[in-house]
Amino acid sequence: MPTLPILGLITFVPLAGAVLIAVLPSKEQNLIRRTALGTSLAAWVLSLLLLVTYSLGQAGFQFKEAADWIPSFGIQFKLGVDGLSVLMVVLTTTLSWISILASFGPIKVRVKEYMISFLVLEVGMIGVFVALDLFLFYIFWELVLVPMYLIIGIWGGANRIYATTKFVLYTLVGSLLMLVAILATAFTYQAANGSWAGAFDYEKLQAFAAAGSFGHNFQLLAFLALFLAFAIKVPMFPFHTWLPDAHTEAPTAGSVILAGVLLKLGAYGLIRFAVPLYPFAAHTFAGPIIVLSLIAIVYGAVVSIVQPDLKRLIAYSSVSHMGFVTLGIFVFTATALQGAILQMLSHGLITGGLFLLVGVVYERTHDRSIAKMGGLAATMPLWSTVFGFFILASIGLPGLSGFVGEFLVFVGSFAFAPVIAVSSIIVMVLAATYLLWMFQRVAFGAVSDFLTGLGDHLTDMSRVELLTLAPLAALIVLFGLFPSLILDFLSPVQTFLAAAGAAVGG
Amino acid sequence: MNWSDLGTLAPIVVAVLTAAAVLIVDMAAPGRRAPAIATALVGLTVVGLVVLSLAGHTETAFGGAYVVDALTAFLDLLFVAIAALTILFAADYLEPRGLPIAEFAAILIFAITGAMLIAGSADLLLLFVALELMVLPGYLLAGFARNDSYSTEGAIKYFLLGSFSSAILLFGLAYVWGLTGSTRVSDVAAALAVAAAKGSIAPGLAMGLAFMTAGVAFKMAAVPFHYWTPDAYQGSPTPVTAYLSVGPKVGAFAIALRLFVGALGPLKADWLPVVIVLAALTMTLGNLVAITQDNVKRMLAYSSIAHTGYILVGLAAYAGGQRSGISAILFYGAAYTFMNMGAFAVVTALQRRPGVTSQISTFAGLGRRDPWLGFLMALFLLSLTGIPPLAGFWAKAYVIVAAIQAGGWLTVLAVLAMLNAAAAAFYYLRVIVYMYMREPAETAQPLSPGILFRVGLAVTGIATLIFGFFPAILDVAGKAADVFKS
Numbered sequence: 001m002p003t004l005p006i007l008g009l010i011t012f013v014p015l016a017g018a019v020l021i022a023v024l025p026s027k028e029q030n031l032i033r034r035t036a037l038g039t040s041l042a043a044w045v046l047s048l049l050l051l052v053t054y055s056l057g058q059a060g061f062q063f064k065e066a067a068d069w070i071p072s073f074g075i076q077f078k079l080g081v082d083g084l085s086v087l088m089v090v091l092t093t094t095l096s097w098i099s100i101l102a103s104f105g106p107i108k109v110r111v112k113e114y115m116i117s118f119l120v121l122e123v124g125m126i127g128v129f130v131a132l133d134l135f136l137f138y139i140f141w142e143l144v145l146v147p148m149y150l151i152i153g154i155w156g157g158a159n160r161i162y163a164t165t166k167f168v169l170y171t172l173v174g175s176l177l178m179l180v181a182i183l184a185t186a187f188t189y190q191a192a193n194g195s196w197a198g199a200f201d202y203e204k205l206q207a208f209a210a211a212g213s214f215g216h217n218f219q220l221l222a223f224l225a226l227f228l229a230f231a232i233k234v235p236m237f238p239f240h241t242w243l244p245d246a247h248t249e250a251p252t253a254g255s256v257i258l259a260g261v262l263l264k265l266g267a268y269g270l271i272r273f274a275v276p277l278y279p280f281a282a283h284t285f286a287g288p289i290i291v292l293s294l295i296a297i298v299y300g301a302v303v304s305i306v307q308p309d310l311k312r313l314i315a316y317s318s319v320s321h322m323g324f325v326t327l328g329i330f331v332f333t334a335t336a337l338q339g340a341i342l343q344m345l346s347h348g349l350i351t352g353g354l355f356l357l358v359g360v361v362y363e364r365t366h367d368r369s370i371a372k373m374g375g376l377a378a379t380m381p382l383w384s385t386v387f388g389f390f391i392l393a394s395i396g397l398p399g400l401s402g403f404v405g406e407f408l409v410f411v412g413s414f415a416f417a418p419v420i421a422v423s424s425i426i427v428m429v430l431a432a433t434y435l436l437w438m439f440q441r442v443a444f445g446a447v448s449d450f451l452t453g454l455g456d457h458l459t460d461m462s463r464v465e466l467l468t469l470a471p472l473a474a475l476i477v478l479f480g481l482f483p484s485l486i487l488d489f490l491s492p493v494q495t496f497l498a499a500a501g502a503a504v505g506g
Numbered sequence: 507m508n509w510s511d512l513g514t515l516a517p518i519v520v521a522v523l524t525a526a527a528v529l530i531v532d533m534a535a536p537g538r539r540a541p542a543i544a545t546a547l548v549g550l551t552v553v554g555l556v557v558l559s560l561a562g563h564t565e566t567a568f569g570g571a572y573v574v575d576a577l578t579a580f581l582d583l584l585f586v587a588i589a590a591l592t593i594l595f596a597a598d599y600l601e602p603r604g605l606p607i608a609e610f611a612a613i614l615i616f617a618i619t620g621a622m623l624i625a626g627s628a629d630l631l632l633l634f635v636a637l638e639l640m641v642l643p644g645y646l647l648a649g650f651a652r653n654d655s656y657s658t659e660g661a662i663k664y665f666l667l668g669s670f671s672s673a674i675l676l677f678g679l680a681y682v683w684g685l686t687g688s689t690r691v692s693d694v695a696a697a698l699a700v701a702a703a704k705g706s707i708a709p710g711l712a713m714g715l716a717f718m719t720a721g722v723a724f725k726m727a728a729v730p731f732h733y734w735t736p737d738a739y740q741g742s743p744t745p746v747t748a749y750l751s752v753g754p755k756v757g758a759f760a761i762a763l764r765l766f767v768g769a770l771g772p773l774k775a776d777w778l779p780v781v782i783v784l785a786a787l788t789m790t791l792g793n794l795v796a797i798t799q800d801n802v803k804r805m806l807a808y809s810s811i812a813h814t815g816y817i818l819v820g821l822a823a824y825a826g827g828q829r830s831g832i833s834a835i836l837f838y839g840a841a842y843t844f845m846n847m848g849a850f851a852v853v854t855a856l857q858r859r860p861g862v863t864s865q866i867s868t869f870a871g872l873g874r875r876d877p878w879l880g881f882l883m884a885l886f887l888l889s890l891t892g893i894p895p896l897a898g899f900w901a902k903a904y905v906i907v908a909a910i911q912a913g914g915w916l917t918v919l920a921v922l923a924m925l926n927a928a929a930a931a932f933y934y935l936r937v938i939v940y941m942y943m944r945e946p947a948e949t950a951q952p953l954s955p956g957i958l959f960r961v962g963l964a965v966t967g968i969a970t971l972i973f974g975f976f977p978a979i980l981d982v983a984g985k986a987a988d989v990f991k992s
Contacts, residue, residue, distance in 0.1 A: 139894040153943045176924035184910050
């Protein structure tokens, strides 16, 4: 039966939309906006189709598509998904259409270029999650960089050029070293097998790695290069300094995608590539990485307390929350890994929502400083309610998705070393401190002079704005109450981590 | 020489005839651009077709001193493309400045003839003569804007240091001739293989090697032999800079291939460490200085030094035992030619009116002033940065694949090359920042590039994309590299 090349479709539908927009006249701003939304919705529907047709419990990759690309080096155009990538693809397509819808109002200049950048960005992000060829993965990885560079640099805030340059240079240093590591890995495979065939094929390389065929010294070097690239993207302490700048200066939708998807690219890379391909090195470096994760968790939380800017506060809280993800990956227990993946999804939904909400206020006040806010609960009651919900979710209120992820990481890391689990639990208290304190300053008390001065401009959320947030809120509740919906997808992941662990000989 | 030699030499002969025809046409219709440009372009097309008709088999002329093989064909086509593009880009620039396009085209084609002779040199003496034929017209071109003091200064520096380095190279060649008794590449290689088999090499040969390395490093502008480059590049009329940044550079690498790989191949273990050091210095220093430049022309000049460094990594990979280093050099040369000429072409377009500088502020708001020009410049700059899947990315990828395969110190060199590529992103992206994230100056006038210019820009843009999306062109470079099978 000739099957539908669904992965290729999901990946390239946004590209088709970008090409279509490129030929539309720039004046037709509304048509351009609708075309962009339409294509991103089409990709979303296709990804939902992927979600429901994916067979749970079947090991290995599904929906595989492969074609030769550069045969002389065995480079293929190979796509495929397992449970982890399916979830990530759906997260990406969901946040993409929401971001595009959320950009309708705020983006008024160069709409055409903006929408093209955004759709190309979507191609890159989806591509990263579905590529099963290391070289193809690298191409998509870099493809993400350019549109994000433009989105921050053109439509960003006052200090955008500094922020976007820093973002690109940090990411590029990591990714170019990753390229060296990928090429070296493929070459090692080629040298062992005498041919380039399959040298970049993830499945072949993983089997090769599981057989313990990569030398230990080689693994240490290659892992470090890959780890650096992914750690910068996550971002792990001490490679996180680009994040607050990029988040603060990016337009709202840019921040949503940065927090929601781009940070997950790093975590995904660690789970998919760095650990399974170089298990020996991953175990060797696990100790220091766990320490770095703990530092990130605590440091991100402590620094969040003193942030004067709403976006900066959420950015630093991302450093803290993503610390749980890297912690969950490197304690090497199935529970913690499941927690890490749940945390990735849930952080994408929650932080994406928080940035959207800050964007709503910024749209009306053109300011993000916490000190100037106050009493928004009186002027924008609906907004304050929704904001409160997302803040509680971010703190990790039981029953919402943030809790499940962090809880599973605690449980998983408790089995590994109780000290780690206990010290990271303390951070939940810190998170409650900085988030609730911020919420109190922004929403409660007397309406500040600054806000009073805005008068009628300070309207409550519009229906479109609510529409962008409702799906996120619904998913946060759904995953909070029924985490098994996600955990069911993760059985293959569990087996491959076990395989990675076994390769070291326990 | 006999008649069959003439057939083998046909590309060279046609090129010389083209240059002469351009001058004659100019005398017949003085001051008119169209006939001269048409003659030059048609002539170059014929040269290209003749090269293609000879491709596929190996022939020699002058009793073996000149050879037409896959490598010659590859390089010849590249040189023809360089000349044609330069002429397309130059027309709009020279006219407002009162500079004669016909003389320009004729001198340029003479230079390219020299470069094509280098590509086919199988004899050290012919190699030297061909080199001089390539660089002498280059000095003229650098000083082509006679009334511009910067142009004259750049030309004099280029001439003095160029002549000096030619002398050094010749001195080195003399040593090799003295110690091997032949100037024929194959005989030299055979004699050196015997010498290398004995273990240590004679002190005289080491001297010769040092002189030749210095001479070639001068020509390709490798650090620390690069001092002439920025002044010559900045002073020259911009289309000339575009030519100088690729023509003589690819020519210098053609020398490196014929001389170091062909003749001195047996001694590669001896020159490998030098090339590694040169490559490391060249890319690092080129990038570091490029970062500090505020003039785009000068920035591209220093970045071309950095790119020399990346290409040298390919040469080092060859010396480290990876023949794929050679095809990587060739692919890099081709990719670099198109993306770098494209970038210079955009600078040329901005400077069409006399008096416009190439300061980075000139680029402010280009994305809005002329969306296509802005888009293409962004494309070239991203390709030069090495962002996939553009031409420049594959060029870098192939070079470092070869280096990683060679292993050892070359892996370190590959890592260094990648760190350099990240640093280079800073200054390439800075131009994009100006183009897309700053408003155009109030006084900015509309740009109206001519039709020839648009054609040239389309060719470079499409090549940058095609090399990127269909990098199988490497296989052609691979066939050219097979010349050095033995």
